[in-house]
Amino acid sequence: MKINVNGELREITSPNLADALDELGYGDAKIATAVNENFIPATLRHDTELVQNDRLEILAPMQGG
């Protein structure tokens, strides 16, 4: 299925968020996730199913003031 990952269309086969992050190459990276503008805690990634056209945001630490 195709989902939007950080603003780009990506093709994935994983049915849930945790597996999708592995498939997309994030592994053990220090990240936080939101699906369709809703925060998904790390503890709920396995239970969060993804469907076609979902919008996934993957954020990481960045410089800030």
Next chain:
Amino acid sequence: MRSFYGVTLDNPLMLGTALYPSPAIMADAFATSKAAVATVSLRREGSVDQAGQDFWNIIRDLSVHILPNTAGCHSVKEAVTTAHMAREIFNTNWIKLEVIGHTDTLQPDVFGLVEAARILSQDGFQVFPYTTEDLVVAEKLLHAGCEVLMPWGAPIGSGQGLNNILGLRSMRAHFADVPLVIDAGIGLPSHATAAMELGFDAVLLNTAVAKAGDPVEMARAMALALAAGQAGANADPMEPRDMAAPSTPVIGKAFLE
């Protein structure tokens, strides 16, 4: 000394982590100034470069308190969601809450700020709200659950210093027990000194150090300036007066006319 949600800081400098010429210079600025708090943010992470992981390793080694921000958020929902994501990544309840209301001045949307502060406080966050010197807004932020207030000195990144001394002094007087931080607008060490002389508890700055020709030296200057202002405030300064008053005693002066 006023504490920040139970945390007493050794140093009143809260230093941003953006805009430095290099990560090494940023780390040196922290080491030289002994800043107690580092502000950080969140951005989209690519699966290939994963730049955020390198940055996190540098920040972790600074051994300072981490204050994540919601910079760039223009709505309550966006700010609240970003705060939750920051809490998971940085493992802290502290959040520098920004709800931006105007793209040119980057002044806060104080209506959205109060609403977001209430939501986040109820969710267990310890909110550091980037606000104005408006006393009514400040009251509402405290009522929403904030235990710290962070009025701007001047627009973010402007380096203008303290634009409304009267308003900031009024804020200090009205909220004598509340930790107050000047957040944004500082350009020179003298601005930082002035903030501390007004009785503020800390100063949060970034651009003034990061964009100086020598960021490490400016970080050192800011730390010295803050210490001078704090010591001056603690020393109970004299009251200014309109007319001159000779400091040299006139009694015993020779008659030489």
